[in-house]
Amino acid sequence: xSASKLIKRFALAAIAGSFLVVAVASADExxxxxxxxMKELGLKxxxxxxxxxxxxxxxxxxxxxxxxxxxxxxxxxxxxxxxxEYDPDGPPQGEFPSTAKFTPEYYAKTLKAVEDRKNGIxxxxxxxxxxxxxxxxxxxxxxxxxxxxxxxxxxIAEAFNSVRFIYTDGRGHIPEEDRYPTxxxxxxxxxxxxxxxxxxxxxxxxxxxxxxxxxxxxxxSVEIWEQMNDGTLVAHVWVYDxxxxxxxxxxxxxxxxxSNPDLSLRxxxxxxxxxxxxxxxxxxxxxSQFNNFxxxxxxxxxxKDER
Amino acid sequence: MRKFLLIVxxxxxxxxxxxxMAHHSGSMFEETKTITLTGVIKEFQYTNPHSWxxxxxxGEDGKVTAWGFEAEGPSTLLRxxxxxxxxxxxTRITITGRPMRNGRPAGxxxxxxREEDGKIFTPSAGFEVK
Numbered sequence: 001x002s003a004s005k006l007i008k009r010f011a012l013a014a015i016a017g018s019f020l021v022v023a024v025a026s027a028d029e030x031x032x033x034x035x036x037x038m039k040e041l042g043l044k045x046x047x048x049x050x051x052x053x054x055x056x057x058x059x060x061x062x063x064x065x066x067x068x069x070x071x072x073x074x075x076x077x078x079x080x081x082x083x084x085e086y087d088p089d090g091p092p093q094g095e096f097p098s099t100a101k102f103t104p105e106y107y108a109k110t111l112k113a114v115e116d117r118k119n120g121i122x123x124x125x126x127x128x129x130x131x132x133x134x135x136x137x138x139x140x141x142x143x144x145x146x147x148x149x150x151x152x153x154x155x156i157a158e159a160f161n162s163v164r165f166i167y168t169d170g171r172g173h174i175p176e177e178d179r180y181p182t183x184x185x186x187x188x189x190x191x192x193x194x195x196x197x198x199x200x201x202x203x204x205x206x207x208x209x210x211x212x213x214x215x216x217x218x219x220x221s222v223e224i225w226e227q228m229n230d231g232t233l234v235a236h237v238w239v240y241d242x243x244x245x246x247x248x249x250x251x252x253x254x255x256x257x258x259s260n261p262d263l264s265l266r267x268x269x270x271x272x273x274x275x276x277x278x279x280x281x282x283x284x285x286x287x288s289q290f291n292n293f294x295x296x297x298x299x300x301x302x303x304k305d306e307r
Numbered sequence: 308m309r310k311f312l313l314i315v316x317x318x319x320x321x322x323x324x325x326x327x328m329a330h331h332s333g334s335m336f337e338e339t340k341t342i343t344l345t346g347v348i349k350e351f352q353y354t355n356p357h358s359w360x361x362x363x364x365x366g367e368d369g370k371v372t373a374w375g376f377e378a379e380g381p382s383t384l385l386r387x388x389x390x391x392x393x394x395x396x397x398t399r400i401t402i403t404g405r406p407m408r409n410g411r412p413a414g415x416x417x418x419x420x421r422e423e424d425g426k427i428f429t430p431s432a433g434f435e436v437k
Contacts, residue, residue: 078436080436083434084328084329117332117334120334120408121334122332123332124330124331124332126329126330126331127332132329140329141383141434142329142379142380142382142383143382158382159329159330159356210332258386258436258437259437264385265382265385265386266382267382268355268380268381269355270355270380271355271356272330274354275352275354275355275358276352277359277375278331278357280330280331280332287332287335288334288335289335289409290335290411290413293375293411293413295349295350295373295374295375296412296413297373
């Protein structure tokens with residue numbers, strides 16, 4: 001192949017690739033009416049626990065699953081929309097997450113993160129192996145698998161080998177006096193037909209995503225999980241967090257089942273330090289910078305003072 | 308003609324400026340500027356959390372510099388049709404990426420073309436839901 005043909009082909013493919021990214025970001029059915037209804041539902045209750053109890057009462061306590069009624073949530077999945085935006089229906093990452101109503105303190109904190117990002121100043125604690133935790137778990141890209149048995153549902157995200165356990169065997173939360181903050185929290189749930197309703201508490205303060213807001217240890221959530229006809233798992237999620245949110249932040253999360261005809265897609269161990277060139281550290285200014293590269297000669301590293 | 312195509316290439320690639328990285332910020336890379344280099348594969352580190360494609364690039368003065376281009380991990384690359392065996396050491400490629408702001412020999416891998424068959428490898432295609 002001649003050099004000019006090669007470059008021409010490369011150029012056309014690159015342009016097509018750019019439109020692909022845009023198309024992926026915008027492809028979704030119109031769910032605005034449903035989202036509004038769900039948002040209003042959250043506003044009726046002053047805590048996640050109150051919403052959870054109301055949903056449980058409405059479901060007459062829920063219906064325990066049996067091996068005959070376990071839904072088939074199998075398959076390798078990924079986020080259906082919003083690759084790294086916490087709210088797939090909100091503004092893209094980099095813009096202020098306007099679907100959340102933050103308290104003044106957390107509004108200012110988030111606004112600063114958004115402005116810093118625009119100026120190239122951004123650091124993510126994940127770089128040094130702090131797990132994403134929940135609710136950030138919801139917006140991790142990459143692969144996922146869901147395992148449902150009558151007593152519990154296991155939700156696996158490839159990133160950071162992050163696993164959530166939703167107990168549906170009737171147990172309650174860990175007693176208040178024995179609670180402490182954990183990355184993914186403590187989740188219990190019940191089944192209303194083929195819908196899984198969860199409540200999560202005992203969370204650790206973190207960020208929803210880079211420049212998309214922060215949550216506190218007081219955050220609690222309710223989720224309603226159900227599988228759509230096309231196989232996509234949808235989660236309606238309300239996060240209540242009085243120190244950071246003036247009202248519950250409702251989002252609609254989706255996880256599409258991926259085509260995997262040769263079964264090559266599978267979740268692999270995700271070691272945070274699995275590559276010698278992924279050591280990203282925080283700079284003096286609060287930005288991100290790679291530490292040493294294993295392919296770089298010491299005398300090529302002209303900017304080491306920056307780190 | 309060649310110059311024209313390179314300009315078109317840069318314009319197209321600048322649209323692919325979204326850095327989709329779950330593990331760390333992409334702020335160390337240029338947001339819209341791209342660099343295109345031709346070189347020989349030294350190593351393909353096909354790993355989580357990120358993969359790195361290391362190539363030897365020979366400059367006009369004959370000096371060889373190792374450049375690294377970062378992409379997502381194996382599952383996203385597989386979804387983009389990029390296998391570990393696609394980039395064996397010694398393979399000649401032309402790669403375009405967003406270079407580091409501080410001038411170190413590294414970048415964010417946008418697209419690469421393998422010289423022997425003209426096959427194009429675009430890691431961001433691995434985020435397409437299909």
